Every structure is written in C-alpha cells, then in structure tokens.
Amino acid sequence: MTARQRVVIIGGGFAGLRAARGLRRAPADVVLVDRANHHLFRPLLYQVATGLLPAGDIAPPLRRILAEQRNTRVLLGEATAVNPHAQTVTVTAADGTAQRLGYDHLVLAAGATDNYFGHDQWAAVAAGMKTLRQAVELRDRLLHAFETAAASRDEQARRRWLTFAIVGGGPTGVELAGQLAALARRTLRGQFHDLDPAHLRIVLTEHGDAVLAPFPDPLRRHAHRRLRDLGVDVRLGYSAADIDEHGITLQSAHGGDPQRLATPTVIWAAGVTPVPLTAQLAEDAGASRDHKGRIKVRPDCTVPGHPEIFAIGDLANVHDLPGIAEPALQQGRYVAKVISHRLGRGPHPGLFRYLDLGTMATISPFDAVADVRGLHLHGPLGKAAWAGVHLAFLTGWPNRLGVLANWAWTLGSGRRQQQLILDTRTVRPAAARPA
Amino acid sequence: MTARQRVVIIGGGFAGLRAARGLRRAPADVVLVDRANHHLFRPLLYQVATGLLPAGDIAPPLRRILAEQRNTRVLLGEATAVNPHAQTVTVTAADGTAQRLGYDHLVLAAGATDNYFGHDQWAAVAAGMKTLRQAVELRDRLLHAFETAAASRDEQARRRWLTFAIVGGGPTGVELAGQLAALARRTLRGQFHDLDPAHLRIVLTEHGDAVLAPFPDPLRRHAHRRLRDLGVDVRLGYSAADIDEHGITLQSAHGGDPQRLATPTVIWAAGVTPVPLTAQLAEDAGASRDHKGRIKVRPDCTVPGHPEIFAIGDLANVHDLPGIAEPALQQGRYVAKVISHRLGRGPHPGLFRYLDLGTMATISPFDAVADVRGLHLHGPLGKAAWAGVHLAFLTGWPNRLGVLANWAWTLGSGRRQQQLILDTRTVRPAAARPA
Structure with missing residues (x-):
C-alpha cells in the first residue's frame, strides 16, 4: 500500500475553497491553509463596512464548509514560504510557531493585497x-x-x-x-x-x-x-x-x-497586488511575472517547469483574466479536476478555458x-x-x-x-x- | 422668556438611557454623553463572545433610539471630569478634543468597569x-x-x-x-x-x-x-x-x-468597580462612597449636598441594590420623574422604591x-x-x-x-x- 498523496492549498478564497471542494472525493490528504478561519464573500464587503450586514453573514467558517469532507484538514496560519525544490510550505501561526508541510501537489491561491503603487x-x-x-x-x-x-x-x-x-x-x-x-x-x-x-x-x-x-x-x-x-x-x-x-x-x-x-x-x-509569497515562489521556481506581479502560468494553470504547482486566482495570470470571483471559481474547479485525474480519478479536463458569465x-x-x-x-x-x-x-x-x-x-x-x-x-x- | 434648563446625562446604559427617555416631554435640553455610539444590552454579551449573536443585535445606536426625541442630543465622548461647583462636565472625544458643557441637572450613570482588586x-x-x-x-x-x-x-x-x-x-x-x-x-x-x-x-x-x-x-x-x-x-x-x-x-x-x-x-x-469619574466627583462634591466604591446617594438618588446631581446605576448605592439591569432601569425612570417635576411637569414621585421583579x-x-x-x-x-x-x-x-x-x-x-x-x-x- 502506497502512502496517500498530499495536496496543500494555500488560501480559502473563491479559488482555493473551490479547489478544496472539488477534491472532496479525491484519494488524497488535502490541507487548506488560510490566515483567516473563514471564507470571505468579498463582493459584499462594502455592505459590512457601511453597517448593513453583520460580518458573519459573508464569512462562513472554512471548517464548517468542509466539516463533512473527511479527506480535508483546515490549518489556520500564514503560508510564509514555499520551497519548490524540497516541496514544502512553511505555515506560521498567529502565536509565532511555524511548521513545515510537505506536498505532492500545491495550489497557490493566496490572493492579493492592497497596492499603494510604491507609497x-x-x-x-x-x-x-x-x-x-x-x-x-x-x-x-x-x-x-x-x-x-x-x-x-x-x-x-x-x-x-x-x-x-x-x-x-x-x-x-x-x-x-x-x-x-x-x-x-x-x-x-x-x-x-x-x-x-x-x-x-x-x-x-x-x-x-x-x-x-x-x-x-x-x-x-x-x-x-x-x-x-x-x-x-x-x-x-x-x-x-x-x-x-x-x-x-x-x-x-x-x-x-x-x-x-x-x-x-x-x-x-x-488596486491590488499579489501577496508577497507570490514573488518569492516565482523567483525560487524560476517563473516570470506580469506587470501586475502575477505569476504567468501555463494554460493548465501550472507554474512553468513545476507541473506539481498550480497558481490560480488573483495572483496568477492565465489569459489575463480580471481579479474577480468567477475566474477564480472556474480555475479552482479546473485544478481540482486536473489533480483528481493525476490521482487516477476522472478524465483530464484539457486546457483551462474561461466561460465569461458577465x-x-x-x-x-x-x-x-x-x-x-x-x-x-x-x-x-x-x-x-x-x-x-x-x-x-x-x-x-x-x-x-x-x-x-x-x-x-x-x-x-x-x-x-x-x-x-x-x-x-x-x-x-x-x-x-x-x- | 427664560432660557431652557439643560440636563446632562452621562452614560447610555440601562440607567442613563431610561432617564433620557423619561425626559422626552420635559421642557429642557437634554444631552446624553456616552463613549459608545450604542446602548449595550449587556445581559446577552456572552452570546456575542461565543459567536451566537452579531454585535448589532444587542447594540442599538443611541441616536436611533432617540431620533424622534427632539429635545435630546447625543454626544459621543468620554466624560473625563465633572466640576460640581461650576456645574460643568468635560467631554473628551476620541480625537482628543475636549469641550465643557454646563448643566442645571446632572445624571451620573456612567456605570462600572472590571475590578481586578489591586492587580x-x-x-x-x-x-x-x-x-x-x-x-x-x-x-x-x-x-x-x-x-x-x-x-x-x-x-x-x-x-x-x-x-x-x-x-x-x-x-x-x-x-x-x-x-x-x-x-x-x-x-x-x-x-x-x-x-x-x-x-x-x-x-x-x-x-x-x-x-x-x-x-x-x-x-x-x-x-x-x-x-x-x-x-x-x-x-x-x-x-x-x-x-x-x-x-x-x-x-x-x-x-x-x-x-x-x-x-x-x-x-x-x-467583579466590577465604578468608573474612575465616580471617585473624582465624590471627592469634589464631598460625598462618601461605600466599600465597593459606589457613591452613597440620598433616598431620592441625589448626591448629598447637591440636589442637582443624581447618581444611578452601577456607580451608586441606594438601598445597596445589585448591579443588574432592573434597579438601573427603575432608577433611570425615577430620576426622570424628579427632574420633570422640578421643571414643572408632573407630581414628585416621592422617594425611590425598588420593585424587585426577580x-x-x-x-x-x-x-x-x-x-x-x-x-x-x-x-x-x-x-x-x-x-x-x-x-x-x-x-x-x-x-x-x-x-x-x-x-x-x-x-x-x-x-x-x-x-x-x-x-x-x-x-x-x-x-x-x-x-
């Protein structure tokens, strides 16, 4: 009996969470890492900022969403480093303790942060x-x-x-x-x-x-x-x-x-810019980034030269899609299918194609x-x-x-x-x- | 025509808010001062602390509660000093600016804070x-x-x-x-x-x-x-x-x-202890405090020697009532009646009597x-x-x-x-x- 492979997903936003859910029947151990304990439905964030909605209405806990998904573990912490050669991710918790996780497949979906354009x-x-x-x-x-x-x-x-x-x-x-x-x-x-x-x-x-x-x-x-x-x-x-x-x-x-x-x-x-981890990973993996700082991924959302690393959502450039929910969701669903196929479940979905829903x-x-x-x-x-x-x-x-x-x-x-x-x-x- | 008298209420908790509402038809200018923009229904606070309730459900804005009460103004800030001789209250806003308010009647209902018993x-x-x-x-x-x-x-x-x-x-x-x-x-x-x-x-x-x-x-x-x-x-x-x-x-x-x-x-x-303002006012007004730090008020909830100053709620001792909502509410209603009477509206309610509802x-x-x-x-x-x-x-x-x-x-x-x-x-x- 061979050991089950491990999929590490960094980020529980639209892209990462959808990837995790797409892997619910995959024969692998899935670890979802996020700094927050909740998924954030960011399209309604301004309604929290103006007192219309309570925070909890747009922030379901990741653990609750994934509670029935027995192959998946949620880990609260910030992914502070990726070593693409050793295939490890370093996760630092709020109390400062760090741990290193090995991966067979990595999905980088940590999103973006405010861009002050040098200020x-x-x-x-x-x-x-x-x-x-x-x-x-x-x-x-x-x-x-x-x-x-x-x-x-x-x-x-x-x-x-x-x-x-x-x-x-x-x-x-x-x-x-x-x-x-x-x-x-x-x-x-x-x-x-x-x-x-x-x-x-x-x-x-x-x-x-x-x-x-x-x-x-x-x-x-x-x-x-x-x-x-x-x-x-x-x-x-x-x-x-x-x-x-x-x-x-x-x-x-x-x-x-x-x-x-x-x-x-x-x-x-x-404006926004990819989280700092993006630049570190791109450099260590020898991948190039576009003028917005996003990793230029291959048409199957993998990082060039690293078929085991996927980059999706706001920090990746595939077909230069905008940083909104729908492309992230579709990319998450897509990489779950690619990884499932590699694990022996289901057909390969071909190259990623975006269906623009508006x-x-x-x-x-x-x-x-x-x-x-x-x-x-x-x-x-x-x-x-x-x-x-x-x-x-x-x-x-x-x-x-x-x-x-x-x-x-x-x-x-x-x-x-x-x-x-x-x-x-x-x-x-x-x-x-x-x- | 004589100028309208001013009633300043410090604190929008059970005692202060009830006093303000009791004065809604009083021929006076009422100013309610609080550090928070909301009334807090503290009996359910532990349900916010455990994720059951959103904060807004137990914290209605003071301005909304009092929006229709045209004789009343809400002022956000901390009452940092009372001068019982000049009859003024100093209110300091979050941005550090302070202003002094004169009063004809003062209701001190600023409540209590955590008591660490010297630690x-x-x-x-x-x-x-x-x-x-x-x-x-x-x-x-x-x-x-x-x-x-x-x-x-x-x-x-x-x-x-x-x-x-x-x-x-x-x-x-x-x-x-x-x-x-x-x-x-x-x-x-x-x-x-x-x-x-x-x-x-x-x-x-x-x-x-x-x-x-x-x-x-x-x-x-x-x-x-x-x-x-x-x-x-x-x-x-x-x-x-x-x-x-x-x-x-x-x-x-x-x-x-x-x-x-x-x-x-x-x-x-x-345990709790009255807010620091209590000790300052008691000293300057020559009032004594009990072993819990509460001002010992007269049976009509006024500070001895200062019939124009009322102290109610958690920072006052009248009949040694416990620091819960019901005594505070009844005291707030009572002082509103006393002040209304002094302004020529309604009979004097007599001395304060607590009806224990359980x-x-x-x-x-x-x-x-x-x-x-x-x-x-x-x-x-x-x-x-x-x-x-x-x-x-x-x-x-x-x-x-x-x-x-x-x-x-x-x-x-x-x-x-x-x-x-x-x-x-x-x-x-x-x-x-x-x-």
Missing part, C-alpha cells in the same frame, strides 16, 4: 477594503466621522469630517461610494439633526477616463450619471499625489496645479449595472439580477436568509442593523493615533 | 467582559484557541489551548461557562476532527462557597449540578493569586498549596434558573421565562427578531452564525503580543 506609508492613513477586519475598522471610522462632525462647533472641522475621499473608480470604489451616500442620506440624516446635509461631500477619484472601466461604455455612463444624482463628486483623470492624516492631494492627468482635499477619511480602492456592480438601492454576455442591464432590473446572483453565490442558506432579511429591512426602513462603533481606538487613521 | 496588570492578560469590543476580542481568542490546539503536534500544548479558566462564579461567569461548553460540544466538535474532546477543560473558579450567590440556595445547587453535567470543572473557595500569559495560579480559601492551571485563556468575571441566569440551551418574587424556576420552564424576559427587554423589534432567529438556528443546528475570527492580532493576551 506604502499611505497604508497607515487610507483605509483598505480587503479583509473583514478592515471593513469593520472602516465602519468605525465612517460612523465616527459623523459623530465628530456633530460634536464639533467649528464649521470648517464639520465640513472636513463630512468629506469622504474614495480613491479608485472600479467596482469597489463605485459600490462603496453609492452605499456611503445611502448611509448618509437614508440612515443617518434623521439621526443627526445638528448636521447640515449640504456639508456632506463624497469624492470618488479615478485616474482613468471613466468609472467601472471593465464595463461597456453605455453602462459606465449610466453609472456615472447615477452617482452624480446621488451627490457623489466623481473626478476622472485624477490620481493621488499624496495622502496624510489631514487629507489627500490630487493630481490631474491633464496637468495643472495639484488639488488638496481636507479630510481625515480617505479610502483606498485603487460582470455586475451595484450603485444604489434600486440600481445596478450588469453586463451578462452582451446583455446590458441597469436600473431596478439590473439590481434584481445583481441581487439574485449574489444570493445564489453566497455559501449556505442561513447566510442567504440573513443577507436577504437585512436587505429587506434596510430597504424598507432605511435603518442598518450594525450601525455601531466597535472600537474607538481605530476611529482615526493609524498614523494619527497616539503612540 | 491591574491582569487586565492585559485576562479577558474582560464589559464592552462589545471586549466580547468580540474574546470571541477571537476562544476560536483561536481551538485552531491553535488543532494545529499543534504537541499534546501538552493542545491541552493548554483547550483549557479555559473563568474567574468569578456570578451570573456572568456561569452563563459564559455554560455557553462555552455549548460552543465546544455542539458547534465545534464536528469541525475539529483532529481534537480529542477529552482534552477540553473549562474551569470556573469562585472565591465564595457557591455559584450564583445572589440566588436562593436550591437554584444555586441546581446550577452547580448542571454545570458539572456539562463538564465544567467548578472550583468553589478559590481565588486568583496570580495571572500571566501562561496561566493562572489559584489559592484556596481553606489553605493548602497554590494550584497552577496552564492556559493562555483566562476570562475575568470576578433575577435569572441561563446555564445551557434548555436550562436557566429564575427567582421571580419567590417563585423558583429551573430547567426548560426557567429557560422559557428567561428567553421571554430577555426578548421583551431588548430594544426594538429588529433586534428581537434577529436574536430569536439566531437562537432558533443555533438551537436547531448547533451552528453559530458569527463563528469568525475578526482580528488575528488580538488572539493572544495583550501582554503576550509582539511589540
């Missing part, structure tokens, strides 16, 4: 939107900004605290801007009698010449118009020249003097844009499609029902069930906190 | 259970302990991580011990195939000679037996001699050598003890009474429905909707974290 010091000032913790901290900061404005007797200070700058006009920035407008206008207005609604200012900056760049032009223009109707100040052709705890300096791509926006609340939605972004309670295989939807119809797809892709019925109940409640009453400041220590940017 | 260094090691943030941090620590045990290959380390010490056998400690047993046995057992359930150890220590001291003896004995049935190791007559990041040393009241319990997870439920504590999913005016309930009947009373006292129907749905879901499936580690930085006691 890493901005991370301590501009709120990121990648993890659940960041979303909860951003919620604290947003709600605290309204409270501080209300407590202040200085009109300039009130205006500063009611100014919110969002950097990046992709889906993350657009959805957050729309939701922040709804938070201010529908939820908070009736609670802050002492604030002048005219002082509210939500500025969305995008360095390109349109919001929602991946979408077809008519939908981009629709989104832009609707954001303007919601009172969002959309600035195209601007990028961040500097960010500190007092505000952001914007530079136009068309020249002219830089513009300064005084605000303690800058939110970073401008892309969507929500703007307001009754408006979303959707491009579904050439069919362009917007308005309430787009919103209905958006809601249906997001509910369908959530993991588990309790989460679906919880999200649906919260949506209905907020839509009907304007209230948000998680309108709470959890931690007053994090309400200011890290750079501005007392030591 | 304040234990606060950095032993998890407290007073605020929402502490509950979420405790949830992170509890879930992380199971993950670390599962990741460890050292049996001694696994045993340490599966040992949980709760100091204090009052309602807080008992309810948390029972709920932690349910978390381990009902929710997590099926998800941690790699752990030996026999290694789980929940130790509840109480320096007195019974758990649930405020309850009648038959109910205490019932609770003790049920905790033992749940596998909780109840140690009576023990108090903490030392706590550090590696464990707790227990000393028996009956002598003998100290006992050492190796565990990174110690939870402090041993006391309850839950032990397990189907068991609670309740002492309702001499009627002793336990088992499923006690639990039904407990559930009904807690639902009735929650603020607002969305919270009631949310809590009820979560209870039903967890009761039926064993699952917990908020089984998530939010922040891996806080999973170890503060004293054990890297700088």
